[in-house]
Amino acid sequence: MSYPYAELLEPIEPYEGVARRLQEExxxxxxxxxxxxxxxxxxxxxxxxxxxxxxxxxxxxxxxYERLSRLVWEEPALLDFFHMTPLQRLMWxxxxxxxxxxxxxxxxVDRSGRLRVAEINADTPTGQVEATGLGPLFLRSFPGxxxxxARYEARLVALLERMHAAQRGPGVPLRRVGIIYPTDIPEDLxxxxxxxxxxxxxxxxxxxxxxxxxxxxxxxxxxxxxAPLDLVLRHYKTDWGGEREPLFFDEAPLPDTAPxxxxxxxxxxxxxxxxxxxxxxxGSVLAQNKLALAFFWEERHRxxxxxxxxxxxxLPETRRVITLSPxxxxxxxxxxxxxxxxxxxxxxxxxxxxxxxxxxxxxxxSIVPEVWAAQxxxxxxxxxAEAVPNYGVYLIAGVGSxxxxxxxxxxxxxxxxxxxxxxxxxx
Numbered sequence: 001m002s003y004p005y006a007e008l009l010e011p012i013e014p015y016e017g018v019a020r021r022l023q024e025e026x027x028x029x030x031x032x033x034x035x036x037x038x039x040x041x042x043x044x045x046x047x048x049x050x051x052x053x054x055x056x057x058x059x060x061x062x063x064x065y066e067r068l069s070r071l072v073w074e075e076p077a078l079l080d081f082f083h084m085t086p087l088q089r090l091m092w093x094x095x096x097x098x099x100x101x102x103x104x105x106x107x108x109v110d111r112s113g114r115l116r117v118a119e120i121n122a123d124t125p126t127g128q129v130e131a132t133g134l135g136p137l138f139l140r141s142f143p144g145x146x147x148x149x150a151r152y153e154a155r156l157v158a159l160l161e162r163m164h165a166a167q168r169g170p171g172v173p174l175r176r177v178g179i180i181y182p183t184d185i186p187e188d189l190x191x192x193x194x195x196x197x198x199x200x201x202x203x204x205x206x207x208x209x210x211x212x213x214x215x216x217x218x219x220x221x222x223x224x225x226x227a228p229l230d231l232v233l234r235h236y237k238t239d240w241g242g243e244r245e246p247l248f249f250d251e252a253p254l255p256d257t258a259p260x261x262x263x264x265x266x267x268x269x270x271x272x273x274x275x276x277x278x279x280x281x282x283g284s285v286l287a288q289n290k291l292a293l294a295f296f297w298e299e300r301h302r303x304x305x306x307x308x309x310x311x312x313x314x315l316p317e318t319r320r321v322i323t324l325s326p327x328x329x330x331x332x333x334x335x336x337x338x339x340x341x342x343x344x345x346x347x348x349x350x351x352x353x354x355x356x357x358x359x360x361x362x363x364x365x366s367i368v369p370e371v372w373a374a375q376x377x378x379x380x381x382x383x384x385a386e387a388v389p390n391y392g393v394y395l396i397a398g399v400g401s402x403x404x405x406x407x408x409x410x411x412x413x414x415x416x417x418x419x420x421x422x423x424x425x426x427x
Contacts, residue, residue: 059399
């Protein structure tokens, strides 16, 4: 099977040695997943033109999200389209329309060779450890190739400094950064350590904690464990900070549905007072919402002819489930993919073409339609007989700045067999 856009090279050493370096050099927490390698230990070498087209597609879709955000900010009634909870609305309404710092867009190649952007993680994107660490690890054995994430670290730090200067003034140094993350979930510790290392290498002090560890300061700012912060690097999802609502009619009651009202109020008040900068901005709650994908299609008349061409070129048709009858979704099972409004990393995704008819019918009848989107199914071009590639393209301030590539088994979304793969660009 020929894949014209990239070539998966053969490993040149056993995985055990690679796994050891992943832990020792990258602080990689999980080199093994369910007893199997979590990383493919040889590069996927992208053709130069193909890599450029991935970045161009992601940047174009980023501009579409910027336009969407401006439309909603300028016409507040449009916010009703997104079925947000009161605290989610407050996050957006306090944002000034600012939604973006850095994001990851999941891009695929369909069987016709078209690039399809399935969704955006604009809130707390992950995968940077693999995207920024695997390239240098493998470049030692493949000199002359290019690491597509070579400028990620410098661009991210520059972004934080620019956003801080925009909030506090150009003469106020960025000295102390608080990284807010769910401290009870260990999966992202490698990423938190990587963020910490990047900032400390530039002389900044870093304080780690959860939203519950925030306190107000006398000046109207915010502190973490008593240390006043200049900037908060937020790795705590906006939907976790807001109210938790059920996605299915028949699901068990959620154990904790209350929003993080006090920590969120502290951050929003400090930011409104100009005392702290939050990145990613809370306005990312709009772009993170999968119903935004439906907005591009259901409200396409609000976009220019050039923007509509970009929608057609890159975004699969998407509709809110409340606009589609259950009977139609069941009859057209193989044509649709169901996604919850704030699901991510493959969670709460049902692909009709991969789901038995009786299971699909149960899903369609059980979901709360107001918080689900239905996206038109497209058939992904396989890399080989075993896997399809998911190209996670990072944008920093709207500029393509790295790749997190995953190999998914054929016929699934993401499971324990998914493996990250080092991405390099051909000489």
